Amino acid sequence: MNTKRIVINLLFIVTFIIIYFLQSNLFTWFKIAGVMPNLFVIFVLFIGLYANKFMGPMYGVCFGLLLDFFIGKKIGITAIMLGLVGLVGMIFDRNFSKENRITLIVMVLMATVIFEVGEYILGYFINNTYIQIWPFIEILLIECFYNVLITIIVYPLIQIFGNKIENEYKGNKILTRYF
Amino acid sequence: MYTKKKYGIVGIIVTIIILIILFALTNVQNSKMSYVENLANKIVMPIQNGLTYIKNKVNGNNSFFTDVSNLKSENKELREKNLKLEEKLRELESIKAENESLEQYLNLTEKYSDYTTVPADVINRDLSNYSKTIVINVGAKNGIKENMTVIAAEGLVGYVISVTDSTAKVQTIIDSSSSTSALLSTSRDSIVCKGVLNDDTQLKAMYIPTDATVSQGDTIETSGLGGIYQKGIYIGTISSVENTTDLTNRYALVSVAVDFSKLETVLVITNE
Numbered sequence: 001m002n003t004k005r006i007v008i009n010l011l012f013i014v015t016f017i018i019i020y021f022l023q024s025n026l027f028t029w030f031k032i033a034g035v036m037p038n039l040f041v042i043f044v045l046f047i048g049l050y051a052n053k054f055m056g057p058m059y060g061v062c063f064g065l066l067l068d069f070f071i072g073k074k075i076g077i078t079a080i081m082l083g084l085v086g087l088v089g090m091i092f093d094r095n096f097s098k099e100n101r102i103t104l105i106v107m108v109l110m111a112t113v114i115f116e117v118g119e120y121i122l123g124y125f126i127n128n129t130y131i132q133i134w135p136f137i138e139i140l141l142i143e144c145f146y147n148v149l150i151t152i153i154v155y156p157l158i159q160i161f162g163n164k165i166e167n168e169y170k171g172n173k174i175l176t177r178y179f
Numbered sequence: 180m181y182t183k184k185k186y187g188i189v190g191i192i193v194t195i196i197i198l199i200i201l202f203a204l205t206n207v208q209n210s211k212m213s214y215v216e217n218l219a220n221k222i223v224m225p226i227q228n229g230l231t232y233i234k235n236k237v238n239g240n241n242s243f244f245t246d247v248s249n250l251k252s253e254n255k256e257l258r259e260k261n262l263k264l265e266e267k268l269r270e271l272e273s274i275k276a277e278n279e280s281l282e283q284y285l286n287l288t289e290k291y292s293d294y295t296t297v298p299a300d301v302i303n304r305d306l307s308n309y310s311k312t313i314v315i316n317v318g319a320k321n322g323i324k325e326n327m328t329v330i331a332a333e334g335l336v337g338y339v340i341s342v343t344d345s346t347a348k349v350q351t352i353i354d355s356s357s358s359t360s361a362l363l364s365t366s367r368d369s370i371v372c373k374g375v376l377n378d379d380t381q382l383k384a385m386y387i388p389t390d391a392t393v394s395q396g397d398t399i400e401t402s403g404l405g406g407i408y409q410k411g412i413y414i415g416t417i418s419s420v421e422n423t424t425d426l427t428n429r430y431a432l433v434s435v436a437v438d439f440s441k442l443e444t445v446l447v448i449t450n451e
Contacts (some may be wrong), residue, residue, distance in 0.1 A: 023306045034377070035308050071305050073312055073340060073350060120309060127356040129309075135376035139308050 004168050012047060016063055019043055020070075035139055037146035038112060040067065042154075044082050045111045048089015049098055050162040052169040056086030074126050081118045085111050098162065101155055108151045112144050280444060286332055294409065296330075296446040297321050302346070309376060311354040313337075315445060318345040326407050328448040334413035334436035335359070335401060336445050347447070352414065353379050353439055360404040361414055363397050372399065372414060372433055379439050381418065384431040393420050393431050409448060 019039045027036040040063060048056025064079030072078050092098075092107050120136060123129040151158070280300075299321075303314035317323050319342050329336040329349045337351040352359050352374060359372040361384070368391035372382040387393055397417040403410025415435040423429050 020306075024303060028304065034379075036306070038307075040306075067306065071303060071312060071314060071348070073310060073348070073356065116309070119307075123309070123356065128358075129356045130358070130373045132355065132376045136309070139377055143308055 008051070008165055008168060012059060015043060016040075016066075020067075032146055033142050035142040035146065037150050038115065038143060039150065040064075040082060041085055041112050041115045042108055042147060042151060044085045045089040045092075045108060046158060046162065048086040049093045049107070050165045050169075053090055055169075056089040057083045058086070060084070060086030073123075077119055077122045077126060080122065081115050084118060085115050088114060101152070104155065104158065105148050105151055108147050109144050112147045113140065116140050116143065291330060291446065291448070294446075294448045295450050296448055297323065299329075299347075299445050299447055301443055301445065309355065311351045311374065311379065311439070312340070313349050313351060313442070315347050315349055315447070316345065317447060318343050318347050320344050322449050323347045323447055324449075328408050328412070329445050330412060330448065331437045331442060331445050333438070334415065335408065336437055336439075336442065338407050339447065349445075351439060352382060353435060358405075359408065359414065360402045361399045362402040363391065363393060363417075364400055365397050366392055368393075369402055369404070370399070370431075375432075380435060382415065382433040382435055384417070384433050387429055387431065389426045393417060395419060399433050409450070 023036065023039055027039075044056060044060040044063060047059045051059075060082035061079045064082035065075070067078045067082075068075045088111055089107075096103055096107070098104055098107075117140075120129065120131075124131055297317050299315035299317040301313050302316045305312045313336075315329070323339060323342050325339055325342060327339045329338060335352055337349045337354070337357065339347045340350045341348045350357055352372065355374045355376045357372075357374045359382070361370050361372050362368070363370065368388050369386075370384045370388075370391075371386045372384050375381050375383050384393075384399065395417055399414040399416065401408040401410055401412040401414060413436055415433045418432050418434040420431045421429060
């Protein structure tokens, strides 16, 4: 592994730590109607989209496991769902162009919905969660809006760092940029 | 030779005459000399005034430099004093916070004196919008085990779902995975309270017996059924009763006693 790749992977870990502290401190004060965004979904999707194949799912599972250890009710639920988000990122990368802001926003929306719905269903089976459809949809819609808002704000950063990471890992195999 | 001698005598005489005149002048009254004095003053005073002004200025500047030096040392002294005062203030604030925390522990312990308890602080909260677990700063080292009841000064908080050496995860009663078996304190009817997803202040009381009379303001406490919570721990009060066409489906909303958004100090009941 060359130095550049080591730096990229270290940056992923540092970003995870920063996001963890943002999510557990800053966003508890900046809630929209009592709802926080989910930066982990955006971050894992970003890795899935721009980094090497399987890096998205791999980082998703690792970060998810850590979150489950820190605060989760049962070990594995967040790991499975973040791993799935990484996989979704990988599939999106193969099939869609990331150069358009709208496409990226739609990807974030879909990833958020997949993550939260999946986690809620798994929670029902594993934790015996009491299903409340309308409150769930209400929270999900606000969370999607918040995630989209953050994506719009950090879009220039996603483009700059994403392209650098993609150039490093995919080099001349980048096809989506030309479609 | 003769000429030189002659000039010498004249010089002596002139000198003597001048001296005599000067001697005479010194004895003349000042008033008679005032016009001479005035004339001299008129010539000298402007110069004198100018010189005095410059001198005063220089003297003033000297005192300015001295003052700056004094001010500097005084400022340094005041800054040091300020730092010490700020440090003392911080210490006092820390003592105040510690005192408040200890007071809370004491109130809690007195209130629940029947139970053996371990005090703890909330150190982390769930990052998800759908789950309401908390992490406390006591663990297996402090004798904490899974399924132990967690309470606060106001009432029931939840129970321990997992333990590490120094921390424990607590599933709160407001989590949508929680089901708390409870009793209506007036009619002693048994109900089940479940967490509401989009509200941290209320529980949904379900499975209300068809013959039970539930009214707003009734207090709710744990029933002791289910093997987790001890009996008689206060949960909250009925805030509204929602009657449905089918009496078996009616439910009530319970305002929880604990303010979970501000929850900082809890007690873990270690009695088994």
